[in-house]
Structure formats: C-alpha cells, structure tokens
Amino acid sequence: MTDKGHLVSPESVIDDGKAPDALRTIGEVARLLGVKPHVLRYWEEQFPMLRPLTRAGNRRYYRAEDVALVATIDRLLNHEGYTIRGARQALDGDLRVNAPVALDKADQGPVSAPLAADRETAPMGKASAALETELVAAVARLRVHLEQIRSGLVAALEDD
Structure with a gap:
C-alpha cells in the first residue's frame, strides 16, 4: 500500500486532543477529515x-x-482525481501514488517530490508496503508529539 498514511487534514490527528494511539469514532473521524459518516461507511x-x-x-x-x-x-x-477503482489499485500497490500531502498546515508543500507528473506506475512488494505503513504511522505519531510540545511551549511563553 503506497502513501496510505499521509494525512490530508492535519488537525484530524494532531489537534484532536487525543493520544496518538486513541481510538476515534466514525463521527469524530468524519468531523476531523471533513467527510460524512455515510461516505466513510x-x-x-x-x-x-x-x-x-x-x-x-x-x-x-x-x-x-x-x-x-x-x-x-x-x-x-477528491484532490487528485482518482476513480474508486484507481485509488483502490493504488492502495493495493498496483500504482505508485504521487507525493504525499503534508501533515502540517504550516507546510502545505508536498513532503517529497512526485515520482512523475503523469503518475508513473511502479509495482511495490508486500514487505515494502508493510514497512512503509509502519513508517508512516510512526511519522504521524511523532508529528502528534511535536505538536503537543509546540502547544506546551506556546502556553509556557504566554504565561510569562
């Protein structure tokens, strides 16, 4: 699965006030990502x-x-124009998805350069996909911790 952990809406994980490993209800996810619960289902x-x-x-x-x-x-x-079938193939590893979207609103640029403007394909092995999934989840958790540290620093500076 390629790029599956690159978040489009950073507040959904970073600013929801929950621990990184906390479970979220369908309603919470829908609100955080700006989609309707029936769309998630x-x-x-x-x-x-x-x-x-x-x-x-x-x-x-x-x-x-x-x-x-x-x-x-x-x-x-909704942003790159894939069909459901195309997105499913991309996530199954049949396609190499373009650059991930940034996790932070302050950094709206892509995290890495796109592979190609025309969405070149490149098969990806299951082991690589699993490793990528783990790495993406780890980066998301680290970003949550970073945001918590930033918030704490801002609060400390405001108290002075």
Whole structure:
C-alpha cells in the first residue's frame, strides 16, 4: 500500500486532543477529515484495506492508521482525481501514488517530490508496503508529539 498514511487534514490527528494511539469514532473521524459518516461507511465497502475495529452494536472505532488511510483515500478521490477503482489499485500497490500531502498546515508543500507528473506506475512488494505503513504511522505519531510540545511551549511563553 503506497502513501496510505499521509494525512490530508492535519488537525484530524494532531489537534484532536487525543493520544496518538486513541481510538476515534466514525463521527469524530468524519468531523476531523471533513467527510460524512455515510461516505466513510461506503469507503469501507469499496476499500478492503480500510477495516476499523468494530465493537458491540457494530460501532466503528478507527485507529490512527485507519484515519491516515481515510485521509489518503480522500486525497486520491477528491484532490487528485482518482476513480474508486484507481485509488483502490493504488492502495493495493498496483500504482505508485504521487507525493504525499503534508501533515502540517504550516507546510502545505508536498513532503517529497512526485515520482512523475503523469503518475508513473511502479509495482511495490508486500514487505515494502508493510514497512512503509509502519513508517508512516510512526511519522504521524511523532508529528502528534511535536505538536503537543509546540502547544506546551506556546502556553509556557504566554504565561510569562
């Protein structure tokens, strides 16, 4: 799976006041990413890799990795013009997705340069995809910690 953890809406993970490993409800994820809950449920049907935890009453709980995947799906479909089928193929590793979107509003540029303007394809092995997924999740957690540190520093400076 390529670029699946590159968040489109940074506040969804960084500024929601929850710990990085906290579970989020479908309503929270919908608000944080600016999509409707029914869209998230539809994407769960269309993207087999999107599987939030379910509890009693079929209540959905999204992990940080799930939120990152939803943000990437949103980016592919609503910002880069992929079809559902194309986005699914990209996330399955059949396509190499263009550069990730920045995690921080202060840094609106891409995190890395695009592979090619015309979305060149490059197969990606399962091991590489798994490693990339882990790395993306780790970066997201580090960004959350960085934002918490920044907030603490701002608060400390305001108190002086």
